[in-house]
Amino acid sequence: MTAHFDPSAEARLAALAEAAREELAATAFATRPWVHPRHENGAAMLDVAIIGGGQSGLFVGHALQRAGVTNIAVLDRSPQGYEGVWETYARMHEIRSPKEVCGGEGGIASLSVRSWFIARHGRAAWDAIERVPRLDWMAWLRWYRSVVAVPIENGVTVTDIDFDADGVTLATLQAGRAGHVRARLAVLATGMDGGGTWQVPEIISASLPRERYDHTSDIVDIRALKGKRIGILGAGAAGFDMAVAALEAGAARVDMFMRRESLPMVDLIRDFETAGHLQHAPELSDAIKWALASLLGGLSQSPAEHHFNKAWSFPNFAMHLGAPWREIRLDGDAIAVTTPKGAHAFDHVFAATGVCVDMADRPELAKVAAGAALWRDRFVPPADDPSPGRLNFPYLNRTYQFQPREAGTAPGIERIFAFNALGGMSMGGISQVSISSHKFGIPRLVRGITGFLFAEQHARVLEDMMRPRPPSIAIAPHIRARLGMPAEA
Template sequence: MTLSPTSAGGLAALEARLRQDLAWLDLPAKRWVPPQTRDGLPVLDVAIIGGGMAGLAASTALTHLGIEAPIFDRAPAGLEGPWATTARMETLRSPKQLTGPALGLPALTFRAWFEAQFGAGAWEALDKIPRLQWMDYLRWYRQALGLDIRNGHSVTRVTPRGDGVVALAVAGPDGDNTVYARHLVLATGRDGLGGPTVPPFVRDLPRNVWAHSSDEMDYATLRGKRVGVIGAGASAMDSAATALEAGAESVDLLIRRADIPRVNKGKGAGNPGLTHGHLALPDEWKWRIRHYVNVQQVPPPRGSTLRVSRFENARFNLGCPILDVTRRDGELHVRTPKGTFVLDFLIFSTGFRTDLFARNEFAALAPHVRLWRDRYTPAAGDEDTELSDSPDLGPVFEFQEKTPGACPGLDRVHCFCYPATLTHGALSGDIPAISEGAKRLAQGLAATLYREDAEQHFAIMQAYVEPEVFGDEWTPAPPPAMEPAR
């Protein structure tokens, strides 16, 4: 759907309302965290890695509480997150009415942004939010709030220290620098603590004949090629459709299951009780809920699936797990229980794994992070690698040490990305509850920073001398008359 703005001043009026709403709420609060330095350098209150939706929401929530929280993102401005780079869906899966990162501010919602430009009638006619329009909204979100995002800055090493700071090695436009922060938030997305998952046989294939669905890639290079897509989830459908639209000769979806999942069980569990109650559940219930969602799997969106099936040269091959792949004369021979497919290119829509050891920037902390496998052993038959690999986080999304005392300062690093889901619920990556997650993170960090500086804050209170009463507001009464002595 292509729309033209109905009012040139619509966004200006919305931004004026947003400023008024913030003023009425007295937001943002004044800075209150005592400044610090290390090695002659200023120490940030909080640093955030990642300027996508989660990073934006976290920075805003912290700023509103009077806490400095700049964002470091390696992408150019306006290309943070996956929406304009590796995401290939036409529209978002989430219902349009979800308020996303608005943090309870009506003027900060996608709906307010959309209606300000296109009107209420267009909103009523809108089915799903177009992907690139969502990215436009996030760009506006950043601009309207004046967030401090430092683009083109890659954090190459994270080193927790025992003196109350985390050291960041940052490569940016001005060269390599060291940045100190009292706390670090990892808002690094779906693959934020690891990378794409691919089957072992991929190691034997040259990189020019396969890609993961999360790779940045020009799908025009697939024109005239026979493409295989492994998987049946949303990213598989989006990758298959993009390849077909780019002129692929054919696309074979190779689907391990005998059928494609039909029901999104996670959607059926979504309510404020789960949002706010998951953290306090016993381990058994946390595991049971998340494992059930994983086993049932999330179906691809109907629209994404129809986008593929409208092509006659798209084939849905069910019950086709890959047994092996060999390369002969430049062709890929993909053997399955239902026969061998001869293809030119493979796309793996096989999800992501959590593996801190796979990320060089986390080398200093990877051996020390406590995982759920260190905390909980599921019943036989309920094993789940994704859950076992998840970090066992504290109440402020903080990493915890596997061996107490082995990595001082590790709890100053906070995991506000998808791998936090088992501990905290789906609050740190998906649209429905991102505001609740950002508020939990910000409030917890505010409490932590205040506790760490309690002595200084007490001294500030003791030194506070601004009077509210001046002594001229009353006239002292004369003393009562003395009774004569008897």
């Protein structure tokens, strides 16, 4: 739907923010800070540094605050209000999750996207949609941040992640100035490509100059596609998002190609959205996790119905099934593409070919990649399903922590938590970049973090209990006299 901000919406949202603060206050039991400060060389350490201030980093930061872990910082490279994908390269009309999805609000109903949407657009508008429009989702995240006041530092790029037995050191770059952040623990909340790179097939990258192709995740001037012949390799959700964006911008023609002979018609992810799977999938055996990854990878995700139908509403859109690109080259000023079913000419092409998860492709993860256990170190795949790419995923524990490749090596690597695409294999089929994972994944992550921090102060538990405290009751002077107690000073 088209966003409409009526004059009374601002007042309703202000009232909702106040209601959310009241709910937070009403459920504030056991949320006070409890972590003992840690210093190194006279300098205070953060308890937790969260890399990435998009939805995952924002929600995790708030959940930690509610768990009494307040000495945190969230670092994000983007300008304020533009964290994450929603107003950068995401192009879908609406998010893919059903509108009922929840978890980021942490059980505070007034913080939920449902409450926000109704306050902004009205109950009838909420009842009329099946999924939340993308721009509304981002507007909700901005409002959420303003209410919960998570400390996000924008314009900060993390260029290196190092670790030792006592903490994690992040090298940073902000406005051209190098710096560093020292924290006891670090969380990678860096989304889909935070553990690898967007994948452009070599047949494209090796055959064309860089200005003639893009990945669908690249930030593109859509207006420049007007009047152009566009080819898209890949027919997943991102491919249809790109197709619709190009068609709406006035592209002369958009052709989409996929190697499969049939279009994926089922969104299998919805079957995973049960408390059983979302809560307990990390407990599955490695063999079942591997088979699940094979199933999901083999079926592919169906495109969003809205953009599928929208693309087909344009007469200058076409799909080519069973048509992988066999050859691509420049033919004069045109891009010539050959498939088993024919030849085509384009002005610009896009790869809608997903992400390659491999820490070796992320310079800031070089030290982590050198010491972390990978699936190849812990699991022997079946002979009929080798899938070498999946073996590059880190072998995480159930609370998203990296593990040393060999016992006794890489001390401190368990201080880093991968709440991004790197957790896809170890968590049993639902990646942490999925909104559906948040309801159960965020509490699991927070338990891992608070458990780690509490374990480091076990030795102080008795000391804390025995420290001097003011009296818990006030005793009247005449009772003090009868008990033989000295008068209060």
